[in-house]
Amino acid sequence: xxxxxxxxxxxxxxxxxxxxxxxxxxxxxxxxxxxxxxxxxxxxxxxxxxxxxxxxxxxxxxxxxxxxxxxxxxxxxxxxxxxxxxxxxxxxxxxxxxxxxxxxxxxxxxxxxxxxxxxxxxxxxxxxxxxxxxxxxxxxxxxxxxxxxxxxxxxxxxxxxxxxxxxxxxxxxxxxxxxxxxxxxxxxxxxxxxxxxxxxxxxxxxxxxxxxxxxxxxxxxxxxxxxxxxxxxxxxxxxxxxxxxxxxxxxxxxxxxxxxxxxxxxxxxxxxxxxxxxxxxxxxxxxxxxxxxxxxxxxxxxxxxxxxxxxxxxxxxxxxxxxxxxxxxxxxxxxxxxxxxxxxxxxxxxxxxxxxxxxxxxxxxxxxxxxxxxxxxxxxxxxxxxxxxxxxxxxxxxxxxxx
Amino acid sequence: xxxxxxxxxxxxxxxxxxxxxxxxxxxxxxxxxxxxxxxxxxxxxxxxxxxxxxxxxxxxxxxxxxxxxxxxxxxxxxxxxxxxxxxxxxxxxxxxxxxxxxxxxxxxxxxxxxxxxxxxxxxxxxxxxxxxxxxxxxxxxxxxxxxxxxxxxxxxxxxxxxxxxxxxxxxxxxxxxxxxxxxxxxxxxxxxxxxxxxxxxxxxxxxxxxxxxxxxxxxxxxxxxxxxxxxxxxxxxxxxxxxxxxxxxxxxxxxxxxxxxxxxxxxxxxxxxxxxxxxxxxxxxxxxxxxxxxxxxxxxxxxxxxxxxxxxxxxxxxxxxxxxxxxxxxxxxxxxxxxxxxxxxxxxxxxxxxxxxxxxxxxxxxxxxxxxxxxxxxxxxxxxxxxxxxxxxxxxxxxxxxx
Numbered sequence: 001x002x003x004x005x006x007x008x009x010x011x012x013x014x015x016x017x018x019x020x021x022x023x024x025x026x027x028x029x030x031x032x033x034x035x036x037x038x039x040x041x042x043x044x045x046x047x048x049x050x051x052x053x054x055x056x057x058x059x060x061x062x063x064x065x066x067x068x069x070x071x072x073x074x075x076x077x078x079x080x081x082x083x084x085x086x087x088x089x090x091x092x093x094x095x096x097x098x099x100x101x102x103x104x105x106x107x108x109x110x111x112x113x114x115x116x117x118x119x120x121x122x123x124x125x126x127x128x129x130x131x132x133x134x135x136x137x138x139x140x141x142x143x144x145x146x147x148x149x150x151x152x153x154x155x156x157x158x159x160x161x162x163x164x165x166x167x168x169x170x171x172x173x174x175x176x177x178x179x180x181x182x183x184x185x186x187x188x189x190x191x192x193x194x195x196x197x198x199x200x201x202x203x204x205x206x207x208x209x210x211x212x213x214x215x216x217x218x219x220x221x222x223x224x225x226x227x228x229x230x231x232x233x234x235x236x237x238x239x240x241x242x243x244x245x246x247x248x249x250x251x252x253x254x255x256x257x258x259x260x261x262x263x264x265x266x267x268x269x270x271x272x273x274x275x276x277x278x279x280x281x282x283x284x285x286x287x288x289x290x291x292x293x294x295x296x297x298x299x300x301x302x303x304x305x306x307x308x309x310x311x312x313x314x315x316x317x318x319x320x321x322x323x324x325x326x327x328x329x330x331x332x333x334x335x336x337x338x339x340x341x342x343x344x345x346x347x348x349x350x351x352x353x354x355x356x357x358x359x360x361x362x363x364x365x366x367x368x369x370x371x372x373x374x375x376x377x378x379x380x381x382x383x384x385x386x387x388x389x390x391x392x393x394x395x396x397x398x399x400x401x402x403x
Numbered sequence: 404x405x406x407x408x409x410x411x412x413x414x415x416x417x418x419x420x421x422x423x424x425x426x427x428x429x430x431x432x433x434x435x436x437x438x439x440x441x442x443x444x445x446x447x448x449x450x451x452x453x454x455x456x457x458x459x460x461x462x463x464x465x466x467x468x469x470x471x472x473x474x475x476x477x478x479x480x481x482x483x484x485x486x487x488x489x490x491x492x493x494x495x496x497x498x499x500x501x502x503x504x505x506x507x508x509x510x511x512x513x514x515x516x517x518x519x520x521x522x523x524x525x526x527x528x529x530x531x532x533x534x535x536x537x538x539x540x541x542x543x544x545x546x547x548x549x550x551x552x553x554x555x556x557x558x559x560x561x562x563x564x565x566x567x568x569x570x571x572x573x574x575x576x577x578x579x580x581x582x583x584x585x586x587x588x589x590x591x592x593x594x595x596x597x598x599x600x601x602x603x604x605x606x607x608x609x610x611x612x613x614x615x616x617x618x619x620x621x622x623x624x625x626x627x628x629x630x631x632x633x634x635x636x637x638x639x640x641x642x643x644x645x646x647x648x649x650x651x652x653x654x655x656x657x658x659x660x661x662x663x664x665x666x667x668x669x670x671x672x673x674x675x676x677x678x679x680x681x682x683x684x685x686x687x688x689x690x691x692x693x694x695x696x697x698x699x700x701x702x703x704x705x706x707x708x709x710x711x712x713x714x715x716x717x718x719x720x721x722x723x724x725x726x727x728x729x730x731x732x733x734x735x736x737x738x739x740x741x742x743x744x745x746x747x748x749x750x751x752x753x754x755x756x757x758x759x760x761x762x763x764x765x766x767x768x769x770x771x772x773x774x775x776x777x778x779x780x781x782x783x784x785x786x787x788x789x790x791x792x793x794x795x796x797x798x799x800x801x802x803x804x805x806x
Binding site for chain 2: 161162164165178181182183208210211212213214215216218219220222223252255
């Protein structure tokens with residue numbers, strides 16, 4: 001497999017001793033600490049652990065270890081209906097503890113989502129459209145402010161393509177988007193988030209990979225709304241897209257010149273969902289087991305999919321949607337870890353990419369007479385004898401070893 | 404069937420004699436001359452007749468009579484590839500004669516389309532993207548200027564939802580829309596048309612009735628591009644939409660507050676196209692006959708469809724796509740007249756609506772002592788003893804009979 005050149009950096013590192021002199025002809029240990037590319041997963045299953053809900057369960061702790069061994073970016077749940085089921089009583093403290101738990105472990109945290117028609121706050125139904133606009137605006141400002149510094153990346157608004165014509169259940173956001181239009185609704189949400197945290201990374205996110213989302217994005221950008229990254233969902237409950245379709249989608253959305261975040265990737269290790277299902281939520285089954293054949297297929301597809309994503313220069317993040325089958329969305333076997341806590345082959349396959357093939361393990365290298373050594377690897381954070389430095393491009397880096 | 408109240412006007416007409424005195428207690432003949440609602444059809448088949456291509460063929464003349472007996476709006480073909488197959492030699496004279504032929508007979512004429520990726524001018528392929536933009540701009544300005552006063556309604560740009568990702572054949576417009584984006588391409592086309600004929604009625608037209616077209620429209624309107632009417636195609640080669648789907652579509656697009664023109668309606672009087680065909684152009688069959696059962700179904704569906712369209716307040720025009728099966732698009736039996744020139748039941752059904760149920764035939768009415776008589780009917784042009792007047796709302800009208 002060719003290594004995607006655009007992910008690599010090639011630097012000459014000059015190592016200085018504690019006095020600032022080149023450290024010549026000395027063995028040092030070079031190691032990678034972190035990927036620049038965001039390998040994400042949902043952190044939903046670890047919110048309880050971070051909040052010490054109950055005496056630490058060994059299996060959750062083991063799950064956390066598996067999670068942290070592969071991923072460097074967590075998506076946390078801000079569904080309004082579960083975050084603030086009773087108006088005025090948001091779960092801020094609980095989510096803040098979860099976000100800090102990840103941040104303390106070097107994980108970038110994203111909040112998902114600030115505005116959406118599904119899992120909406122039930123009390124919106126009693127409000128007028130103008131009131132919905134006002135509380136949506138206030139809700140965004142509150143969360144973005146409360147979490148600033150811990151969560152600085154947000155899926156600001158979710159699935160706007162379908163929002164005004166969504167007819168599965170009455171909700172406030174559909175009413176707002178129908179009455180005011182998609183773009184004014186997006187503008188409301190982005191303005192609230194941007195004004196509250198100007199340096200945040202703000203995403204538009206959608207599952208609709210058709211021309212509809214392209215058209216929406218064009219309109220949003222033409223309307224002067226600044227979007228920092230485009231969120232592309234990729235729940236593949238009905239089957240792996242394959243490289244050709246994936247690349248075609250990436251090319252179509254890369255056209256806007258914005259970074260692409262594959263925000264929600266699912267690949268099943270069991271039976272696929274029938275192709276006639278349009279809204280994945282409509283598929284409810286009593287039992288949906290992970291199978292040996294399914295796990296082999298999932299491992300193959302996960303590897304191929306991540307190679308495709310990492311291989312495309314526009315992709316900046318790939319978030320897998322699920323660490324464990326235990327409590328997974330729709331009961332689908334889309335996790336990387338079985339319900340019993342053992343890793344599936346897909347977990348191992350992804351770990352082999354992220355922490356082996358695309359990773360520089362601790363390596364002893366001898367510096368030159370000038371104290372130099374070459375480092376070539378995936379962009380990210382590295383260290384020389386434990387002193388970190390950024391490998392971000394083809395340039396010279398100076399690392400001064402500590403006392 | 405309830406009469407759609409929003410189509411009706413109710414006026415008191417005061418009839419004056421040639422000296423300006425109320426014409427009391429006198430029998431006059433009131434008659435409708437024209438519908439305000441645009442009942443359109445393509446005029447492609449009559450371009451030759453208008454240009455006297457050959458000694459007037461009786462069958463074309465009969466077809467023209469059938470056409471003119473029902474329709475008051477003609478769509479004429481301005482496909483760049485056939486209008487100007489050789490750069491610098493446009494078919495302006497020929498189309499101008501055709502447009503005048505219709506206009507002379509009281510028919511409103513629309514040009515279709517000024518920009519499209521299909522049936523494109525082949526010589527665009529040799530140009531750079533910037534050159535394509537320039538010649539597209541110039542082409543629009545030329546046609547809109549050359550036909551002003553005869554054609555003041557244009558499908559300015561066609562099928563932009565798919566335009567940048569259209570992959571059936573290389574063409575200049577797809578390249579332009581991919582490089583510059585959909586909205587800038589639309590702006591280019593609308594600016595050229597609007598600046599050339601500020602009072603023209605300019606349409607955006609598409610076959611994509613999904614959320615994609617909604618999103619595109621939102622973006623176009625947010626970008627400040629003035630669109631006078633939204634063109635909705637409705638080629639139903641794969642089956643009649645039915646009232647529920649049709650109404651849902653009309654409601655979704657009526658949301659933008661713009662008049663809706665159903666620009667391209669087809670209903671077949673033969674076998675339907677299989678549902679798996681995505682691009683209708685992909686379905687090529689050797690023979691596609693009109694059948695008695697198909698004709699009965701088509702008549703029923705045409706009547707139901709027109710009742711739905713006329714019944715929706717946002718619809719301003721409904722253009723049927725085809726008068727005759729002779730030479731019809733794809734060879735499909737979508738015409739209202741058979742290839743042998745005899746009207747199908749669908750023709751009779753539509754005529755019965757347009758010129759009977761929704762029409763005021765010449766009627767003798769006696770004026771009151773004050774010279775008044777009530778007229779209630781579909782909005783449009785009427786006459787009293789041959790003197791025309793507009794029935795456009797619920798108001799008083801004065802008609803002075805001539806010398």
